[in-house]
Every structure is written in C-alpha cells, then in structure tokens.
Amino acid sequence: MKVVLNIGLMFVFVFLSCNKKETEKPKVSYEAPSKVAEKPKADTTKVEIADLPIHLQGTRYLLFPIGEVNPSERSKTSYESATGRLSSKISNYSENEITGYLRNLKFQAFQSDSLHVLTNQPVLIQSVTYLKTLADKTKQQTLVYLLADADTNKDNNIDVNDIQTLYLSDISGSHFTKISADFQEVIDWNVIDAQNRLYFRTIDDTNKDGAFGKDDRTHYFFLDLTSKDWKPQEFELTR
Secondary structure (H helix, E strand, O other): OHHHHHHHHHHHHHHHHHHHHHHOOOOOOOOOOOOOOOOOOOOOOOEEEEOOOEEOOOOOEEEEEEEEEOHHHHHHHEEEOOOOOEEEOOEEEEOOEEEEEEOEEEEEEOOOOOOEEOOOOOOEEEEEEEOHHHHHHHOOOEEEEEEEOOOOOOOOOOOOOOOOEEEEEEOOOOOOEEOOOOOEEEEEEEEEOOOOEEEEEEEEOOOOOOOOOOOOEEEEEEEEOOOOOOOOEEEOOOO
C-alpha cells in the first residue's frame, strides 16, 4: 500500500512539474508580431487607487503610491479596521522602502497643493528605496526603483513576467533615469556608502531562449551616485 501511495505521489509531482513548465511565461519573446505591435494600454476594467501619503524621514516630500484593483475583487484586498470601515491597501512601507505592485507614484512638496507624477509611461514598480545614509552624508536625496518598463514577452501587458529594470530619481520624482540596459534583467543591487557608489548585476539572454539561466551572461556595473548624469560603468569580474 505504501509503495502504491509513493508511486501515486510521484506521478502527481511529475504532473505538477510539467504543468508548471507549460504555464511559465518567458521573460523575452523574439517572435515577430503578425501586425504592428501596440503599446500596452491601461486595463480599463480596473480602478486606480492611491494609498495614504508616505513621508520619508528627513525629506520635505510626501509620496503617494498609485495602484490598481479589480472592482469585483476589491473586497478580497480590503480589511475591516477598528472603526468598521473598509480600506484597500496597495503598498507596504518599511524603513526607507516602499514595496508592492504599483503603477505610478505621485509626489507632493510640503506646503504645496500640487502633485508631480513620476512617469507618464506604463510601468509596474515593485520597490522604491530611499538612500537615507547617502542623504545624511551628502545631502543628496535619491530614490532607487526596481520596475518593469516594457512588454518584453509581448503579451500586451506590463507585469512581473517582464524584465525588471533599475531606475533612479531625486526625492521629488524628477530626473527619473533608467540605469540598467534594455533587455537585461536586474539580479540585485546594493550601495557602498564609503564610496557613494551603487553596484548592480544584470543578466543577458545571450542564448536567446527567452529565459535567464546559467548559460546566459552576467554583467556587473557601478555608478557614482553624486554625479549629475548617473551613468553606469561596466566592469569585468568573471570570465
């Protein structure tokens, strides 16, 4: 009986593994579209909402995370507060970092009623990090963004299945600048405060199979966060 059970479990595991492989989407599609490709458009079935403002310590700006919810599923993303009211939350905030699946950010300076939008292009922002140590040291207030900015798998949607890229901006959302190369997936990044440098790694789909793996090339970059142009420099670390 135990042997039969183990065999059954093995078949279930194989089935699930095969099914997972079939449903996984590639990060990059090289197939030529049958017609002129259209830019991904906003999903009109979803409702845009904003979280309450976030204040990053030491700055004079408020940040409003902007996201989307499906009206039919809104109750699933809501919780009942102590007052009995329902509230939809589309982001999470921990010390100096905002995470979530955000479609934009809006910025508001203290003692101002006007709002500045981060970008007018469709994106999906997964994290926003405030470089507070750099700000304390140099008075330069910089934000680092990990986001998807292009429909790289050509499914007419920008989401977590597309290539993740790296951007910088100042604390007001201005000078929104892409620092990772097109069609290179960002693996990770960190800041060396002693050098005022940001280091990051990317991976390039060199074998053109639509995915990123051990046979693809890893690139290494650094940039001077105090420079005006935020231009990354590639360097060799492995061969």
